[in-house]
Amino acid sequence: MRRRAFLVLEDGTVFTGRPFGAIGQAYGEVVFSTAMTGYQEMLTDPSYAGQILVLTYPLVGNYGINRQDVESSRIQVRALVVRDACSIPSHWASEMTLHEYLASQGVPGLEGVDTRALTRRLRIHGVMMGAIAIDESPEEALARLRSMPRYGTTDLVKEVTAKEGYLWPEPAAPRYHVVVVDAGVKFNIMRLLRERGCRVTVVPATTSTEGLQTLAPDGLLLSPGPGDPALLDYLVEAVRPLLGKVPVLGICLGHQVIGRAFGGRTFKLKFGHRGANHPVKDLLSGRVFITSQNHGYAVDPEGLRDGIQVWQVHLNDGTVEGLYHPELPIITIQYHAEASPGPLDNTYVFDTFLEMMRSWKGGRWEPLR
Amino acid sequence: MGTLKVRKATVADAPAIAHIAEEIVRELGPEASALEAPVTPEAIARRIRSYQGKGAMFVAMLGRRRIGFAALEPASGEKETLVLGVWVLAPYRRQGIGTQLALAAIEKARSLGAHRLRGTIPQGNEPALSFFGELGALAQAVAGGMAYELPI
Numbered sequence: 001m002r003r004r005a006f007l008v009l010e011d012g013t014v015f016t017g018r019p020f021g022a023i024g025q026a027y028g029e030v031v032f033s034t035a036m037t038g039y040q041e042m043l044t045d046p047s048y049a050g051q052i053l054v055l056t057y058p059l060v061g062n063y064g065i066n067r068q069d070v071e072s073s074r075i076q077v078r079a080l081v082v083r084d085a086c087s088i089p090s091h092w093a094s095e096m097t098l099h100e101y102l103a104s105q106g107v108p109g110l111e112g113v114d115t116r117a118l119t120r121r122l123r124i125h126g127v128m129m130g131a132i133a134i135d136e137s138p139e140e141a142l143a144r145l146r147s148m149p150r151y152g153t154t155d156l157v158k159e160v161t162a163k164e165g166y167l168w169p170e171p172a173a174p175r176y177h178v179v180v181v182d183a184g185v186k187f188n189i190m191r192l193l194r195e196r197g198c199r200v201t202v203v204p205a206t207t208s209t210e211g212l213q214t215l216a217p218d219g220l221l222l223s224p225g226p227g228d229p230a231l232l233d234y235l236v237e238a239v240r241p242l243l244g245k246v247p248v249l250g251i252c253l254g255h256q257v258i259g260r261a262f263g264g265r266t267f268k269l270k271f272g273h274r275g276a277n278h279p280v281k282d283l284l285s286g287r288v289f290i291t292s293q294n295h296g297y298a299v300d301p302e303g304l305r306d307g308i309q310v311w312q313v314h315l316n317d318g319t320v321e322g323l324y325h326p327e328l329p330i331i332t333i334q335y336h337a338e339a340s341p342g343p344l345d346n347t348y349v350f351d352t353f354l355e356m357m358r359s360w361k362g363g364r365w366e367p368l369r
Numbered sequence: 370m371g372t373l374k375v376r377k378a379t380v381a382d383a384p385a386i387a388h389i390a391e392e393i394v395r396e397l398g399p400e401a402s403a404l405e406a407p408v409t410p411e412a413i414a415r416r417i418r419s420y421q422g423k424g425a426m427f428v429a430m431l432g433r434r435r436i437g438f439a440a441l442e443p444a445s446g447e448k449e450t451l452v453l454g455v456w457v458l459a460p461y462r463r464q465g466i467g468t469q470l471a472l473a474a475i476e477k478a479r480s481l482g483a484h485r486l487r488g489t490i491p492q493g494n495e496p497a498l499s500f501f502g503e504l505g506a507l508a509q510a511v512a513g514g515m516a517y518e519l520p521i
Contacts, residue, residue: 004495012510016502117507137493142510 005110005134007052007081007118008141011125015118019134020085021102021109027144028052028078029151030130031296032119034275038341039080039098040069043107045340046076046160046184047252047294049226050151052130054081056119061086064094065101071186071340075105076160076226079132081118085111108132126270127296152268156227157235157253160184161205174199176357179217181205183235183253184225188340192350193221206234209241219247219357222254224336229256229266229297236260243330247356249349250323250332252295258332259299259323262308269319272296273335276342279315280322280335284368288315291335292342298334299323311368324368329356331368371432375469377477378426378438383414385435386428393456401491403454416440423481424451427473429466436461439470441478441486449484453519455500462496471504475521483521490515 005019009030032054033042039060042053060082085098102109110132122128129150133141162182168190175197180189183205190200201215205225212220220242222235232253240261242248250258256266273293280291289312298319301310312322312333321334336342337349352368359365378386390408399405417426420442429437437457444450453474457467478486486506490497492514502508506519 004499006498008510014498014502014508014510014515016499016508114502114505117505121507137495138498138508138510138515139492 003134005108005132006138006141007110007113008131008133008138008145009121010129010142010145012142013121014138015113017081017110017113019108020099020111021080022106023134024106024108025132025134025136025141025144026052026079026108027129027131027148029127029296030054030081030118030122031127031272031274032056032115032122033294034277035292035341036276038276040065040101041071041186041341042294043075043077043080043101044071045186045294046072047224047226048077049156049160049184050154051077051226052079052081052132053077054113054115054118054122056115058083058115059086060084061098062089063091064089065096065098066091066093067095068093069340071188072160075102075107077107079107080109081113081115082109082111083113083115085109108134122271127272152228154227155231157183157205157225157232160226162202163204165201165203165207168194168200168202170194170199171197173197176218176354176361177201177216178219178221178357179203179212179215180221180223181207181212181235181239181254183223183232183257185223186336186338186340188338189221189223189251192338192347196350196354198354205232207238209238212238212242217246218361219249219353221353222248222250222257224252224254224294226253228268229253229260232257232260244325244328247329247353247360248331249353250330251338252334252336255323255332255334256297256299258330259304259308259320262323263305264303265300266297267300268297269295273314276339278335280312281315282312282322283310284324289346290343291321291346292339293335295334326367329360329365331356371434373466373469374430375427375473376430378417378428380414380417382426382428382435383417384410386426386438387413389435389438389456389458392458396459397494401494402456403489403491404456425474425477427470427477429457429470431461437466437470439474441474444487447487449482451478451481451483451486453478453486453488467500468504475519479521486519486521488517490517
């Protein structure tokens with residue numbers, strides 16, 4: 001008989017399941033994603049660092065694991081919770097099962113969990129800390145969990161950022177030089193920039209203003225990443241002097257950092273936005289886009305100053321999903337234009353960024369309208 | 370072996386139910402079994418009589434042998450809520466017998482107008498935790514053990 005394992009939430013709720021992947025304990029903030037595909041991209045997305053990921057789609061692992069669909073160099077989630085983990089994947093590119101992938105990187109999984117009940121609990125009561133328990137009672141796991149640091153109290157960006165700068169493989173004839181500040185960047189951001197003819201230098205999130213200036217970028221991209229943006233004063237301060245001096249695109253955590261640089265406050269969402277079909281409205285064009293999202297914090301529009309404007313809003317809860325400056329080359333999005341996983345409908349944001357760099361470089365910069 | 374049958378228990382079943390309860394207390398102890406020892410035929414009979422239409426006991430029979438039981442009882446002070454406990458003799462576990470007993474009790478609870486079942490899961494009784502979890506109950510760690518709640 002297979003061993004039993006549990007997911008214990010900090011409110012004492014216990015969900016039973018069967019272990020897969022690495023056999024071991026884990027703890028983290030328990031969050032859910034409603035994306036129906038893209039588990040490999042989600043597992044390797046650094047924005048999930050410090051979290052136990054619950055997938056609401058019931059069958060996971062059915063197309064296996066391949067070499068291409070990684071978004072960073074390793075699995076970033078602390079544990080994965082699913083209803084049913086497929087052990088016989090079918091896809092031409094598949095090289096291993098989800099179980100083998102998790103096991104190879106020491107990440108525990110839990111299957112057979114009533115993920116609908118679990119998600120409902122998180123939606124009603126909000127995201128909370130949780131522990132994967134195996135070979136210990138739920139009561140012992142709960143006691144262990146209560147002694148662990150809470151999500152949002154540690155700077156997870158410093159755990160996932162590049163240890164030193166590096167150059168992404170260059171396109172044949174680079175047109176622009178983009179510096180990506182890696183707060184937990186996903187590879188697809190660099191892939192999409194390269195496809196558009198950009199030479200990309202990736203730098204650690206702790207890089208100073210001077211360090212960024214020395215690289216003489218045509219554009220600066222502040223990447224997505226994990227954790228509470230309120231802990232990132234060093235990043236806000238490094239970026240602030242460059243706003244208005246070089247075209248800037250902020251994505252997800254990068255958007256929040258720019259929001260903070262313009263005096264905004266960030267706040268924690270009850271259960272976050274994680275999935276691949278979140279509707280967002282562009283307030284300038286009136287168009288609605290379906291977006292890929294993964295964030296637990298949002299920018300409060302109250303307090304934004306120095307001319308930054310709300311560009312896009314989430315149609316489910318009205319939260320800010322993008323900012324722009326009518327006089328400076330700055331745009332931000334809270335969602336993931338790079339998708340991975342999710343719809344590629346929003347790669348136009350990268351084109352807009354390129355257009356900003358082109359016109360800024362040519363001295364004929366025109367604001368977003 | 371014979372076929373499995375789950376039916377409402379009567380006072381005539383009390384000695385057999387008491388015997389099952391004694392076996393389980395002997396196996397797990399009074400705390401882990403959630404049965405207060407000694408469980409006598411008289412105590413079981415009194416319990417069955419006390420329900421007066423507000424609860425019920427069910428017995429699982431394999432051929433002529435009684436091998437498990439479930440008790441569905443009113444929860445004190447809580448409207449539309451009943452307390453459910455299920456016990457099956459060790460050799461007959463993991464064969465769906467507990468589930469059959471629970472489903473019979475759930476059907477009865479619905480007919481009594483209940484919207485919720487509650488119960489306790491003694492500390493360390495992980496099979497019971499899995500059993501109620503698979504029925505759809507939400508379990509919570511409480512002082513000294515676990516409690517479950519099952520919307521019906």
